[in-house]
Amino acid sequence: MNALRVLIVDDSSVMRKIVDRSLRQAGLEIKEVFEASNGVEALARMQQTRVDLILSDINMPTMDGLELVHQLQAVENAKGVPIVMITTEAGEAHVVQALSCGARGYIRKPFSPDQIKERIIPLLQG
Amino acid sequence: MNSEQKDVSSKRVQLIFSAKSSGPAGSSSKLAELPREEMAQRFTQSLDNAASEVFTMMVGTPLGPSDQAIHPRVADYTAMIGLAGDLCGVLSFRCGNNSAMLIAGKMLGTDEHVSDECVRDALGEICNMVAGSFKGQLSDIAEKCMLSVPTVVSGKDYYLYPLVDGLRIQVSKTFEGALIWMTLDVHSN
Numbered sequence: 001m002n003a004l005r006v007l008i009v010d011d012s013s014v015m016r017k018i019v020d021r022s023l024r025q026a027g028l029e030i031k032e033v034f035e036a037s038n039g040v041e042a043l044a045r046m047q048q049t050r051v052d053l054i055l056s057d058i059n060m061p062t063m064d065g066l067e068l069v070h071q072l073q074a075v076e077n078a079k080g081v082p083i084v085m086i087t088t089e090a091g092e093a094h095v096v097q098a099l100s101c102g103a104r105g106y107i108r109k110p111f112s113p114d115q116i117k118e119r120i121i122p123l124l125q126g
Numbered sequence: 127m128n129s130e131q132k133d134v135s136s137k138r139v140q141l142i143f144s145a146k147s148s149g150p151a152g153s154s155s156k157l158a159e160l161p162r163e164e165m166a167q168r169f170t171q172s173l174d175n176a177a178s179e180v181f182t183m184m185v186g187t188p189l190g191p192s193d194q195a196i197h198p199r200v201a202d203y204t205a206m207i208g209l210a211g212d213l214c215g216v217l218s219f220r221c222g223n224n225s226a227m228l229i230a231g232k233m234l235g236t237d238e239h240v241s242d243e244c245v246r247d248a249l250g251e252i253c254n255m256v257a258g259s260f261k262g263q264l265s266d267i268a269e270k271c272m273l274s275v276p277t278v279v280s281g282k283d284y285y286l287y288p289l290v291d292g293l294r295i296q297v298s299k300t301f302e303g304a305l306i307w308m309t310l311d312v313h314s315n
Binding site for chain 2: 012013014015017018021059061087088089091108109110111112
């Protein structure tokens, strides 16, 4: 697997750092990490950049994660890029909603590096 | 005047916080069918489990037990999150300055000084994750429960009045030997 370019979207800067660290602890080789604090920033980033993986929170100000996933469908750079939601909102309804919007996976906060590995590696290999 | 009255009267700022149900009055939730004692026991256990899970997985330090029965009215940092729907109320997480710095540092993986902004961010996320894990454990009895965004207050010059009329659950734990406190105030339906 090639070194990854990852976009991490979360309104918490602490959580963005934790996700970054967890990816590395999970054994993934990271080439570059881009950060965005909401959906609007993430969309702007994706207009300019091609990444291998997008990890996004759901509850964020300005534009939430579900709207982001929906709008990314129209972004050329996002085509085929797996999007995984990382959120405290892990009820069945939220999971169904996220997956129906186009997300490929779902990770509940709190999470361990092993859980990250378990959910993300199959998406990158597929 | 007793010590508690002195404590309250000396506060310059009073913070009033409330969460009201966004659902219909007289919720048909299974929660309403639970006897009060059973509900209190379930909430206490779930809150304890949620905090332990969050600290073990995201802070990297398991919480220790505490037998402290008296909770302080204020602490250096108070993070709060509102719950609405089947379960309606406020969850607060409180800790001292040293614990707050240590929690944020561990979450960020650094021993260096952490800015106050990062400390508030970290505590807000802790409260958010504890609330999320807590409600996840109660999904069988409170399926439709929503969380607000977290609010963090720093400083001791305030008093918190949760405007709820129901059950109060208090859980204290130790983090690296220092006490931390969690309080859940829920509306009775």
